[in-house]
């Protein structure tokens with residue numbers, strides 16, 4: 001069973017036939033080639049697949065592509081400038097907020113959402129925000145530092 | 159070799175990951191991102207039973223589904239391939255094929271593989287396969303197996319015990335006879351795993367024209383995998399190519415040659431590329447667990463706390479592991495004495511098969527359990543003797559003046575000041591002050607506990623240690639290979655046979671090469687991952703046993719120096735200078751003190767590759783060198799069965815403060831301090847990250863993680879909803895301090911760092927929780943310390 005779905009992905013209009021059971025994560029990765037969205041559990045726990053749907057973070061493995069009719073989806077590719085890195089990405093690099101990098105796109109998506117709503121998060125707020133994303137490599141310490149650094153940079157930059 | 163650090167001094171700097179630029183942008187290339195044309199996807203039909211005979215198998219309906227390209231049963235796989243070679247030969251040879259043919263021996267063991275146009279179709283087909291099972295009783299208790307009881311996995315072996323032996327080092331009986339006391343305890347370790355966020359996967363393609371296979375996999379140990387693939391497929395290694403892309407975490411778990419074989423057989427059958435990627439449930443159920451087990455410890459001591467002897471009985475629950483059993487036993491010989499002077503040691507070991515997921519390498523392999531048993535025992539002994547636990551340790555450490563120190567089992571501690579490490583950790587933790595706060599807190603009803611645990615962390619496995627078991631030597635030592643090349647345009651490129659899975663080798667290798675060749679790390683391109691066709695590699699190659707710092711670095715330095723030496727010879731010839739007057743700096747070979755008399759790497763590369771008449775007489779064209787290095791501490795087993803199972807030794811001290819919620823039994827870590835000494839730090843950013851991550855693994859094992867099986871061998875924790883991993887809300891802001899006692903035996907003075915937190919972490923947290931529960935008289939003998947476990951202790955004690 002397939003359905004026609006129309007949505008916006010990283011600012012571009014997309015129109016595709018999708019099987020009703022196609023998860024948004026598979027749709028993004030396989031149909032659109034946006035492999036920056038990773039899949040770590042496919043049961044909604046690890047957060048690796050996190051993308052923004054209409055500005056809110058959502059787990060792409062728990063959404064069906066067909067549910068996203070009319071939605072605006074933003075993936076890590078959409079949060080990456082055409083040249084160079086965003087200040088948030090740069091903070092992850094500078095703070096060593098990643099090792100294998102598999103959780104990183106999901107972490108950056110939730111950190112982006114946090115900073116959009118809260119320009120001066122406390123450490124506890126940062127931990128709360130990334131608390132639904134698993135990282136098996138870093139023990140989270142440097143990820144927290146990276147988000148805090150990005151927040152400071154944003155404030156300094158006005 | 160002379161220490162690096164000249165001329166750029168890049169080694170030792172906190173240089174941010176070169177890899178980060180692609181990874182933070184989602185531009186990594188992980189296994190599942192690869193999609194060759196006309197790709198087929200595999201789903202596996204897996205056993206729902208821990209132990210069952212396949213009476214009948216009907217794939218007709220599945221094969222008829224549209225989109226299904228091929229179905230491979232266990233019986234077909236056994237006809238088309240040879241069994242996977244075991245590391246430890248069994249008494250009677252057992253065929254262990256890539257799919258189970260007649261019997262399944264653990265829940266999740268695959269018996270049929272389906273290749274279809276997409277994964278969903280393959281899963282539909284797998285569901286349409288009809289299996290008639292005869293369910294057999296399951297062996298779930300390794301101790302029963304050690305006693306010769308319970309159902310047999312392989313009746314032809316007559317036992318589930320793969321190995322049982324007693325190794326005795328020194329006069330253990332005399333030590334116990336002379337002791338003022340003996341502490342006897344029994345500890346258990348649960349099954350857990352590091353569960354890299356990216357699951358295991360592979361792609362195989364077959365070329366009928368040349369009878370050759372190409373593989374892509376996030377396999378951590380490609381050297382060994384190449385030999386297994388060649389043997390099982392019956393083709394020479396020259397007709398195999400294995401490539402590892404970016405690997406999303408490994409920690410030892412990322413290996414399963416069987417799945418590569420399944421894809422290879424399906425690729426040959428269909429003539430198409432075939433991909434298999436585990437889903438999370440498959441990964442948790444059937445990839446690899448750290449072995450659980452039971453350990454009985456007897457520690458003989460003098461009244462002043464001096465340790466005299468140690469006797470350990472260690473039963474390892476291997477699951478259905480025919481490929482690498484005994485690994486969890488043998489590796490414990492590396493840290494059985496931990497940092498202590500224990501003159502006499504007896505180690506009695508059982509390696510026992512059970513109807514559970516195969517065990518295998520997992521951050522620290524066996525050493526976290528060994529450390530847990532020793533460090534728990536030290537905490538209990540301190541309590542018994544009325545000594546502060548830190549003081550008891552200080553009385554027993556091997557002294558800095560005793561280095562290098564040979565332990566009774568044959569391990570060589572190359573350098574380190576264990577007293578200083580613990581003292582630094584206590585100071586950083588504000589130990590005395592926190593003890594006072596603890597007393598005050600208790601007065602106000604708070605259950606605060608302080609835990610100390612210290613550890614040695616070996617690196618590099620010496621495979622000669624298997625001689626203890628097999629009586630003969632097959633593989634031995636610890637070695638790695640690397641390549642450094644200056645391209646015809648002058649750009650530097652390097653590759654190494656060890657595919658990283660988050661350790662930042664593209665950065666560290668670039669730092670090392672940069673120092674040797676007088677360029678900046680950004681001017682060195684290090685190959686991503688591994689490619690057997692282009693990367694230099696050995697059977698021993700791979701990303702395992704903490705070996706980068708102690709083995710791989712020698713390969714990189716060696717290759718870079720050969721290229722450097724050649725650059726100097728070329729430049730000396732062309733500049734008509736004495737080689738001793740030349741230096742490599744800022745991308746050129748320069749005559750020291752004579753500005754302008756210099757040749758850039760690009761100019762020298764032109765001579766080497768194009769204008770070859772300009773080469774010195776007898777010099778070969780080209781600017782490329784390969785070098786392999788073996789760690790010099792590895793040696794064969796001696797007549798007393800002493801063998802260094804692992805090599806260079808780092809060390810660490812962990813102190814943590816926890817609070818137990820008396821209402822819920824929940825444990826919160828309020829402070830966590832690590833002081834570690836991994837010799838020279840090649841890149842402090844990476845080192846600190848390793849310590850954080852590794853410690854978080856220890857915390858997870860201590861408080862949350864367990865693969866729990868019921869009495870029928872059913873796995874009860876097979877998703878991240880019930881197999882709990884630590885989140886950012888569980889792991890505290892781990893505070894890391896460091897000492898640097900360089901290793902005298904590694905080329906850059908570095909030691910291993912990847913496993914250091916995972917080894918003492920469980921013991922440190924357990925010691926703290928027990929300390930918090932001191933008013934309740936609880937002894938921690940097993941993990942994880944879940945709220946339920948702790949709450950039951952509190953309730954039982956209140957009820958009593």
Ligand code: FES
Pocket residue numbers: 038039040041042043044045046047048049050059060061062
């Ligand atoms: S893949 Fe979606 S939450 Fe894990």
Ligand code: FES
Pocket residue numbers: 097098099100101102103104134135136137138355406407660
């Ligand atoms: S960096 Fe590997 S999972 Fe987070």
